[in-house]
Amino acid sequence: MNKEITLVASGDSLITMRQSVHSEPDFMELVEIIRSADVAFTNHEMLLHDYEEDCYPAAQSGGTYTRAAPSIINELRWMGYNLFSTANNHSLDYSYGGLFATKAYLEAAGVTYAGTGRDLAEARAPAYLDTVKGRVALIAACSTFAPFGRAGDSRRDMRGRPGLNPLRYDTWYEVRPETLERIKKISEEMGIDGVIQSEDPGEFHFLRTKYVAGPNVGSHTKGNKSDLEGNLESIREAARQADWVLFSLHAHEGAWKDTERPAEFIEEFARAAVD
Known part of the structure; x- marks a missing residue:
């Protein structure tokens, strides 16, 4: 295994128009940075479908209903991206049909992605990208979502629930x-x-x-024990199978009166993940 690897990580990709038609120098300079990396990661926050059957808008969206033509994944590949998270607050904007259609188009394009699945085990499972610098694992989760969006476990007598890999948390207020x-x-x-x-x-x-x-007046959060342990187990599994492990969390939660800092439960999980 090489001891060094280059990683480019961007935020949310909410792209609905072709990018390959552009050739402006500043834009192409950015594209070349993405292309030059061994691993180029982004949060793919658009569902991919052409309003096929079963792609109904859910009763609640992630703020708005996000959707792009399936060909958009090729535009992101053209830019150089090769690793994608699909766990975000828009994963179920178009119900299970939109989730399944997006998975099908991503798989047809041959890209590596993680974060959603037909049940919790699939949504939480690491995805693996093989590079010349070693094998890279990705686990992707989300903490900001409608309750119906989280995936559920399968049982011997019942199918699991499709959805995203959750990282839930509890909130309380400390007051005088x-x-x-x-x-x-x-x-x-x-x-x-x-x-x-x-x-x-x-x-x-x-x-x-x-x-x-109590004396620490304000809003406080603590991670859900089941979700913390489940995601940490996926990290441990990935570490056994890959040379490099990347964990992506899509979250809108910030610290009390300081949204530039992550919420307490995110810091709690991040420390546990590193350990």
């Missing part, structure tokens, strides 16, 4: 003790009941939100 008492008072005045409260007086659930008394 006097603020927590006011929240409890509001709940009592509104007559909201039916919620099983914690025996800890410093914790209270109100309107589907958890509040905890």
